[in-house]
Amino acid sequence: MGSKxxxxxxxxxxxxxxxxxxxxxxxxxxxxxxxINSYQDIVLGDSKDQVFYALGKPSRVLMPNKEQDxxxxxxxxxxxxxxxxxxxxxxxxQYLGAKTVTDVLFDPESKKTVTIGCSKLSAQPAFVxxxxxxxxxxxxxxxxxxxxxxxxxxxxxxxxxxxAEAANAPAAEQTPPPPGVSPGGSPxxxxxxxxxAPAEGAPPPVDGGADACTINGVKIxxxxxxxxxxxxxxxxxxxDGIYKTISYPGFNLSIKMEKRVVIYIMAVREVLxxxxxxxxxxxGKAAKEK
Numbered sequence: 001m002g003s004k005x006x007x008x009x010x011x012x013x014x015x016x017x018x019x020x021x022x023x024x025x026x027x028x029x030x031x032x033x034x035x036i037n038s039y040q041d042i043v044l045g046d047s048k049d050q051v052f053y054a055l056g057k058p059s060r061v062l063m064p065n066k067e068q069d070x071x072x073x074x075x076x077x078x079x080x081x082x083x084x085x086x087x088x089x090x091x092x093x094q095y096l097g098a099k100t101v102t103d104v105l106f107d108p109e110s111k112k113t114v115t116i117g118c119s120k121l122s123a124q125p126a127f128v129x130x131x132x133x134x135x136x137x138x139x140x141x142x143x144x145x146x147x148x149x150x151x152x153x154x155x156x157x158x159x160x161x162x163x164a165e166a167a168n169a170p171a172a173e174q175t176p177p178p179p180g181v182s183p184g185g186s187p188x189x190x191x192x193x194x195x196x197a198p199a200e201g202a203p204p205p206v207d208g209g210a211d212a213c214t215i216n217g218v219k220i221x222x223x224x225x226x227x228x229x230x231x232x233x234x235x236x237x238x239x240d241g242i243y244k245t246i247s248y249p250g251f252n253l254s255i256k257m258e259k260r261v262v263i264y265i266m267a268v269r270e271v272l273x274x275x276x277x278x279x280x281x282x283x284g285k286a287a288k289e290k
Contacts, residue, residue, distance in 0.1 A: 058093035
């Protein structure tokens, strides 16, 4: 009897050890880096319609600058309205949060999502807004038109009234004082509280935080050593002035750093160019003719 109880106790202890070990093993495997296929409810390969449905209308849309090596430009309202596809006619969307920016880039050919990035709002480059369209159409070629500046028309002063006209003239109407000011009183101070009502046209507050920029265990503000400890040595490195971008194609991940600190994290699907079809030789052409 005693041997049976001892065997049962040993069996329970063994199962407990195996169960605990299995739990910690599962936790360890769950924390290991893995291939990233989605971020912020967007999947790499999603269409513009799917992104529009998941995140809504982008906060702003960017397009390439005409000047070489210049930052992208913010697409103006006029261009968005003229484009038949509106925001969907461009390939770089941004969603602004309280402290972060989510970038969504599409492949111009397939119109599918190829990059989902996240960065701090303060780390964004100084984008330039698209210049507004000219108010007047440009003159036709070969014709030079001199545009004179407009001259303001000042009406001549009215002649003075005679004593008889002045006596019969009606009294001047007094304009009512603005709200909050008593007749003959002074307006309120400029620093007086304006109330809790938001300004007309002000955007609604957006939730979010810098901690939201975390992909595969790497977050904004991590050091280069912390990234290497987490993901290992990168497969590719590229330098651009004060910036360095490291890539992990096996994880669909690219990381941009400044002064050895992470400032931008991207889930990237590499788009390979289509290989040209091999040219047919004389033997292939002859086989087709037969």
